[in-house]
Amino acid sequence: MTKTTIGVGILGAGPVTQAIHLPTLARLRDVFHVVTVMDVEATVAESVAGRVGASWTTSVEDLLANDEVDVVVICSPHQFHAAQVIAACRAGKRAVLCEKPFAMTQKEAEEIAAVSDETGVPIVVGAMHTFDPGWATVKDNWGDLVALAHTIRYSIVLPPNPRFEDFATEVITRPIGPLQDRRDPDVAAGMVRGGIMGLAIHDLPLVRAFCPDFTNLEVLSCHVPATGGYLVDLRIGDKDVLVTGVHTDSWEPEWVFEAIGDEKSLRIDFTPSYVQAGSATAVLTDGHEQRVFGPHSGNGYEGEWRYLAGLVTGHTAPPDIQELIDDLTFALDIADKASHSVRQSTLALKEAHA
């Protein structure tokens, strides 16, 4: 029997697929169905596919050759993203959703842009907060805030992912992170780069929305806190930007984005990743008046899938690939400069104690 909903093929069946995309697609059964799940671990692929009655494979090529797959979602490790996005475009799929970052170098991003342009296949990057209804509605209402905001603060306090994943699904495989010594300059640099490209990258498109002069970027300081994570103090054009990510085993999560000017400000509290806990709540303050946007029942994950559906059905304009490249360039620039900064400061500290 031919299904009338949009067919989805999933590359990589780890926690992001298990805890984010499958639960989200379960909320959108009238729009999508999962055709096939690919993972390099056959047992993982089979088990995860079995949850949704899909076929499974360990071969990227097999999945891309499957004509029932309309949309490819790429949840593999970062280093495979670019090649798989390009392969999915060349396979003539109707849209590609790639988890962030969709490339790890500027060159990869430009190759992707060229292939997307050549094939006409739209690419969506899974920066879920850019699709969050709380963000989207406040963005339509903030008026001249971008010009007025002088300081951007973006802060995450992150309990371990399983705290949230386990409410979203029953995860059968998880990567294990090694303990790291932040006093080693290379380790500190790696921790910051990993933190920027793996965690901070979620909302760097939001930061960039407030930094029109985003290529004029200077790292004033970068520090790896005792808890692990990153504290990055930036000047971006004429904006002051603080980007903080702290890991903790404590209970209380925080995910806050703020843009503050002298007379106007914005604070957005996002719900945690993984869980289907509705949208962010945004508070826009203008003088002594506050307007609250959200929470909405749908979150950013649902938003990005609905956007994909619109692309496939032709009801939504495709994303501007240059915006995606600019987002990536911005993230890479911060990651490069912040990791360089922390390497230098850690090295100086190490030499001082030698």
Add this chain to the structure above:
Amino acid sequence: MTEQLTVRATPEATITGAIAEVIASLPVSLRAGDSAAGLVAVSGPGWASEAITVATGGARGILAIDPVFTDFPIHAEELLGAKIPIVVDTTWAYNPAVDAAASYFAALNPADTMLESRVETRAGSDLARVLLAQLALIRRATGSAVITLSIHRWKSNGYTAIGSAENGAEVALDAILTDVRPPSAALRALTRQAAVRLTVPDPTTATCGTVTISDQHGAVLLPTAYETAHRAAWRELHRRVNVGATTNDLSALLADLALVVNAS
């Protein structure tokens, strides 16, 4: 029985310290007095020389409200030798939530702790005074002074700095000057296992400060108190006069001032 003490204030202190409101809220402990009052509030330029005058003139206690440091270093030695309690009433430090949080901050292992403090205050504020008040908050809340400070941004709309506390904890500070939100200060200690989060509201109101303790098992909000930092500072001064105890507020201010001057 509580001894009622008389209060007088310099003209600037009368305004900055909301003296009439404080006396009205502590009518058993305090009442307005004349030039011979037992407790004297000083503030503004010249506060230090004024403090010396009243200390040698028979006052039993002094409240230095939001002191600027123009003439303080000149008079520091003499003031530090005063035999009467001198309470330094900076913007946040005497809010009762700060004392409530202190034992919880102290219970954390400083080697594993990142202290993060954020202040939002009025546009146009004097950055050095904002930083001094923030340092006083950290010192009183954690029982440990910030002893190293590297300032990375210092401009009209705020500052950022990284440093370390006497107990070894690392410290990240920032301040934003804006008129869009009421002044507030926040201090949180984050470790892998637990967190202590303190918020201190606009010092001109008796809005509650909050203290939240969280770990793997949940979060607890401590009981809140509807008291301004000014009122709590007067209570502290009154208590110290009654028990005959001095304070180390001035030496702390002097150390923080040296830190700010060296860092900026």
